[in-house]
Amino acid sequence: xxxxxxxxxxxxxxxxxxxxxxxxxxxxxxxxxxxxxxxxxxxxxxxxxxxxxxxxxxxxxxxxxxxxxxxxxxxxxxxxxxxxxxxxxxxxxxxxxxxxxxxxxxxxxxxxxxxxxxxxxxxxxxxxxxxxxxxxxxxxxxxxxxxxxxxxxxxxxxxxxxxxxxxxxxxxxxxxxxxxxxxxxxxxxxxxxxxxxxxxxxxxxxxxxxxxxxxxxxxxxxxxxxxxxxxxxxxxxxxxxxxxxxxxxxxxxxxxxxxxxxxxxxxxxxxxxxxxxxxxxxxxxxxxxxxxxxx
Numbered sequence: 095x096x097x098x099x100x101x102x103x104x105x106x107x108x109x110x111x112x113x114x115x116x117x118x119x120x121x122x123x124x125x126x127x128x129x130x131x132x133x134x135x136x137x138x139x140x141x142x143x144x145x146x147x148x149x150x151x152x153x154x155x156x157x158x159x160x161x162x163x164x165x166x167x168x169x170x171x172x173x174x175x176x177x178x179x180x181x182x183x184x185x186x187x188x189x190x191x192x193x194x195x196x197x198x199x200x201x202x203x204x205x206x207x208x209x210x211x212x213x214x215x216x217x218x219x220x221x222x223x224x225x226x227x228x229x230x231x232x233x234x235x236x237x238x239x240x241x242x243x244x245x246x247x248x249x250x251x252x253x254x255x256x257x258x259x260x261x262x263x264x265x266x267x268x269x270x271x272x273x274x275x276x277x278x279x280x281x282x283x284x285x286x287x288x289x290x291x292x293x294x295x296x297x298x299x300x301x302x303x304x305x306x307x308x309x310x311x312x313x314x315x316x317x318x319x320x321x322x323x324x325x326x327x328x329x330x331x332x333x334x335x336x337x338x339x340x341x342x343x344x345x346x347x348x349x350x351x352x353x354x355x356x357x358x359x360x361x362x363x364x365x366x367x368x369x370x371x372x373x374x375x376x377x378x379x380x381x382x383x384x385x386x387x388x389x
Contacts, residue, residue: 105160106135109174110167168192180360187363208365218364226356238337240279245271247334258323269306322353
């Protein structure tokens, strides 16, 4: 096995409210202090400000100086850190304190062993793409690693919209909304809505209507290079667009939302032995407890 690049400047961050965060962070700092690396943390871990080995730095400093960001929490923490750091080129390694952990896959009990292997160059890289969306006549754009959800913002209230792929008309739909997700997001909100699980290496985008009025409606998978336009056709109706449940925008009336693959890319770092299908078996209960019958 060829060893990969060793990391020399490592930062820590979180968005989790889990009480274990600080103790795990201190454990990580203790491990890192035994090797020749620079250690820092952002303001989300201000309880570490008195640490002998880790210094508080700005998010901007982490982006320009760190070659690895350790995100402590669940997949929500990874989503948050992916926007702040990952989209700007900082690789992420996740310590999973959440329930599923499709993106953050090191368990607290495995921190010492897995972290030492990673910082010594024994790891797997996993590249994921973002979606980028903009609203016509609005200069601001937003990114999402998992999904962009367009919906009414209210329970049991439908919106009417048209979908265009590369300027080709696809359909007009009346539904609670539509989920547009990456392969990364196929194991998130889209899955709970009946969407397909898509392997992370598949270069595709999935469109999934939410509770459509038409019973024949189903998910649609298109190339990741596709330009998607969602045109809201009802004047006076309210709508909300959510980006990984992190950013949200609200508006009324007819609007056009353009969605495409972002030029930004996230690099996830996994310990050796990481397996997407194994993750699905463990986290989704596949195979009734059978680990791998071929071994």
